[in-house]
Amino acid sequence: MCWSVFLVCVFITLMQGQFPPECMTPAGLRSGTCCPSPTGLSNDKCGSRTGRGVCYPHYRRDDRERWPLRFFNRTCRCNRHFSGYNCGQLCRNIIQMSPKEKQAFINALDRAKRTTHPDLMICTQRYEEIFGLDGNTMQCESTTIYNFFVWTNYYSVGKTYMGPGFVTWDRYQLMQLERDMQDMLGDPTFALPYWNFAIGGSECDICTDELLGARSNFDMNGISSNFVFSQWWIICESVEEYETLGTICNSTESHPIRQNPAGNMAQPMIHKLPKPQDVIDCLEMSHFDTPPFYSTSSQSFRNSVEGYSVPQGKYDPAVWSLHNLANLFLNGTGSQIHLSPNDPIFVLLHTFTNAIFDEWIRIHRPDAVAYPKESTPIGHNLHFNMVPFWPPITNAEMFVPAPVSLGYSYEIQWPTLPFTLSEVFTIVIVVMVLVLESAHASCECTARRRDWISCSGNKPAVTQKMNREGRSFSL
Numbered sequence: 001m002c003w004s005v006f007l008v009c010v011f012i013t014l015m016q017g018q019f020p021p022e023c024m025t026p027a028g029l030r031s032g033t034c035c036p037s038p039t040g041l042s043n044d045k046c047g048s049r050t051g052r053g054v055c056y057p058h059y060r061r062d063d064r065e066r067w068p069l070r071f072f073n074r075t076c077r078c079n080r081h082f083s084g085y086n087c088g089q090l091c092r093n094i095i096q097m098s099p100k101e102k103q104a105f106i107n108a109l110d111r112a113k114r115t116t117h118p119d120l121m122i123c124t125q126r127y128e129e130i131f132g133l134d135g136n137t138m139q140c141e142s143t144t145i146y147n148f149f150v151w152t153n154y155y156s157v158g159k160t161y162m163g164p165g166f167v168t169w170d171r172y173q174l175m176q177l178e179r180d181m182q183d184m185l186g187d188p189t190f191a192l193p194y195w196n197f198a199i200g201g202s203e204c205d206i207c208t209d210e211l212l213g214a215r216s217n218f219d220m221n222g223i224s225s226n227f228v229f230s231q232w233w234i235i236c237e238s239v240e241e242y243e244t245l246g247t248i249c250n251s252t253e254s255h256p257i258r259q260n261p262a263g264n265m266a267q268p269m270i271h272k273l274p275k276p277q278d279v280i281d282c283l284e285m286s287h288f289d290t291p292p293f294y295s296t297s298s299q300s301f302r303n304s305v306e307g308y309s310v311p312q313g314k315y316d317p318a319v320w321s322l323h324n325l326a327n328l329f330l331n332g333t334g335s336q337i338h339l340s341p342n343d344p345i346f347v348l349l350h351t352f353t354n355a356i357f358d359e360w361i362r363i364h365r366p367d368a369v370a371y372p373k374e375s376t377p378i379g380h381n382l383h384f385n386m387v388p389f390w391p392p393i394t395n396a397e398m399f400v401p402a403p404v405s406l407g408y409s410y411e412i413q414w415p416t417l418p419f420t421l422s423e424v425f426t427i428v429i430v431v432m433v434l435v436l437e438s439a440h441a442s443c444e445c446t447a448r449r450r451d452w453i454s455c456s457g458n459k460p461a462v463t464q465k466m467n468r469e470g471r472s473f474s475l
């Protein structure tokens with residue numbers, strides 16, 4: 001009885017909370033207007049005569065109202081890692097792609113190496129000489145999409161590496177290549193995959209003819225002649241000539257890519273790729289960068305991932321780690337800083353570096369204060385433009401979480417800490433305790449059931465012993 005009264009009350013309250021009774025008449029509902037008058041006067045809707053309110057129109061006519069309901073009431077909402085208008089974009093581990101997808105990616109890269117960049121030119125002289133000998137002939141030329149990517153690296157290198165901008169610059173360079181390739185392919189969901197180089201060991205798992213090209217049978221330092229990248233020739237090789245003559249790299253290609261993974265006999269330190277633990281260690285660093293904001297910074301996440309300090313943060317001139325180590329491991333075009341992007345492995349190596357940067361942002365959630373505003377190398381200050389991107393874009397614009405602010409994220413499984421020896425012992429002890437406990441419990445039950453022998457005397461002794469051992473191992 002009480003209950004039914006209560007339920008009726010609740011029901012009436014809910015009904016009243018939904019719509020005012022004045023509006024809930026057939027005529028009222030059809031009029032689409034629910035603007036009762038507090039005085040009961042018809043020209044005093046919402047008490048407008050005394051300034052209490054207005055009968056506010058919810059314009060269904062304006063297409064932009066409650067965007068995008070006027071057009072569509074169902075749209076894509078992409079789950080983790082996917083992005084793009086149809087959730088078709090996914091930055092994946094190249095190893096995990098299907099043979100068809102791998103082939104499509106290699107073909108796309110090769111097409112980018114041969115397709116003229118539709119929008120941008122490179123200038124092949126410094127500003128002083130750029131008007132040409134007659135003072136009227138611009139010293140600029142077209143180049144291909146991929147060679148433009150290589151050239152941007154050459155033009156700014158030394159200025160873009162070894163400083164906080166390493167990660168922000170790198171990220172934009174990759175985004176630009178990705179966008180250029182999307183336009184070239186007419187496929188807005190095209191995404192650059194990554195190479196997880198933190199696998200330890202001295203085997204280059206992507207150096208196969210199914211992926212980036214195996215070693216040539218005829219030339220230790222060449223790419224297999226069956227493979228398309230053996231036909232790629234490099235640009236920007238004459239670094240010393242540019243320096244001495246005061247010229248700038250142009251789009252002249254000089255010779256094939258050199259590559260000899262794990263082949264640098266002179267330096268055993270760069271025979272092995274970075275280890276998963278190195279990634280874990282550098283992700284733990286809490287400071288984004290530290291003075292002098294250079295390759296000599298210690299306890300700097302940026303300098304650790306770039307690879308001038310050990311992954312745990314200490315600067316050590318004798319150490320090459322993460323990004324640097326993966327480049328040097330290639331012992332060829334990819335290990336020479338001005339030339340490295342000529343080897344397409346560069347792209348995959350850097351997308352992984354960018355993924356580490358993004359994971360660091362996700363974990364540490366830095367605000368802009370974490371990034372230095374001044375006293376950095378040229379073009380590295382937070383609000384300075386990054387050389388030579390066009391239109392100009394600042395480091396700050398790339399110091400953001402990519403999934404939220406840049407519209408992409410990586411499908412990636414980050415390495416987790418392996419068990420240490422003492423943890424393994426602790427686990428063994430816990431398992432032993434559990435096994436003994438259950439054996440003991442079943443013994444107790446049996447004992448009780450049969451009224452035969454009591455096991456209870458053993459119990460404290462076993463527990464005590466295990467506890468003592470457990471403690472000493474977990475210290």
Ligand SMILES: *[C@@H]1O[C@H](CO)[C@@H](O)[C@H](O)[C@H]1NC(C)=O
Nearest residue numbers: 068069070071072073074075
């Ligand atoms: C979405 O819009 C369609 C077409 O106007 C309509 O038939 C449908 O009921 C709407 N669905 C929802 C959930 O509003």
Ligand SMILES: *[C@@H]1O[C@H](CO)[C@@H](O)[C@H](O)[C@H]1NC(C)=O
Nearest residue numbers: 124238241242249250251252
């Ligand atoms: C392009 O660069 C090469 C190598 O530095 C140089 O020899 C050549 O003269 C340059 N070409 C032009 C048109 O500047």
Ligand SMILES: *[C@@H]1O[C@H](CO)[C@@H](O)[C@H](O)[C@H]1NC(C)=O
Nearest residue numbers: 263264265266331332333335
């Ligand atoms: C490759 O390794 C050899 C030593 O084995 C070294 O002399 C050479 O300079 C290295 N090449 C590059 C480009 O790093």
